[in-house]
Amino acid sequence: xxxxxxxxxxxxxxxxxxxxxxxxxxxxxxxxxxxxxxxxxxxxxxxxxxxxxxxxxxxxxxxxxxxxxxxxxxxxxxxxxxxxxxxxxxxxxxxxxxxxxxxxxxxxxxxxxxxxxxxxxxxxxxxxxxxxxxxxxxxxxxxxxxxxxxx
Numbered sequence: 014x015x016x017x018x019x020x021x022x023x024x025x026x027x028x029x030x031x032x033x034x035x036x037x038x039x040x041x042x043x044x045x046x047x048x049x050x051x052x053x054x055x056x057x058x059x060x061x062x063x064x065x066x067x068x069x070x071x072x073x074x075x076x077x078x079x080x081x082x083x084x085x086x087x088x089x090x091x092x093x094x095x096x097x098x099x100x101x102x103x104x105x106x107x108x109x110x111x112x113x114x115x116x117x118x119x120x121x122x123x124x125x126x127x128x129x130x131x132x133x134x135x136x137x138x139x140x141x142x143x144x145x146x147x148x149x150x151x152x153x154x155x156x157x158x159x160x161x162x163x164x
Contacts, residue, residue, distance in 0.1 A: 022092045022093070023092075023093070025088055025089075025091075025092035025093065026093065028088060029085050029088050029089050029092075029093075032081050032082075032084055032085035032088070033081075033082070033085045035081050036078055036081040036082045036085060039074060039075075039077050039078035039081055040075070040078045042074050042078075043071060043074035043075040043078055046067070046070060046071045046074050047071055049067065050064065050067045050068055050071055053067060065131055066128055066131045066132060069124055069127055069128050069131065070128065072124060073121060073124045073125070073128075076117070076120060076121065076124065077117075077121065080113075080114075080117040083102055083103075083104075083113060084110070084113070084114070086098055086102060086103060087102075087103050087104035087109075087110050087113070088110075090103050090104075090105070091104070091105075091106070091107075091110070111157065112157040115153040115154065115156065115157040116157070118153060119150045119153055119154065122146045122149065122150060123146070123150070125146070126142060126143055126146050129142055129143075
């Protein structure tokens, strides 16, 4: 039975492979956004009304792609074997992986809030959106902090 359980750890390769495919797709998504933003900048001589918003979306796309890659390599290291990558890139246990995920979620929410501020249509809705993001971010940061402290 122990041998079977040890072999089943390779099922994690399904998730790792899926994350790597998603990384490639998100990188392609970011590359397409880059082409769109560059064309907008060139065609409008830098005067386009959506350039700042588009650039923030571009950062968001690549942030997600990098996060997917970090999760894939961390899962590989946790379940399969060691990788020759910088230490900051890898999560060495579940607590670190959850903390990295929480950090990425907070960053993506911050980028989404910045996008909302740029398109600013309704001050009250923007305020509520910001408050909701702040509360959710605070909870994620607190949970991440307390989980690491208990580890």
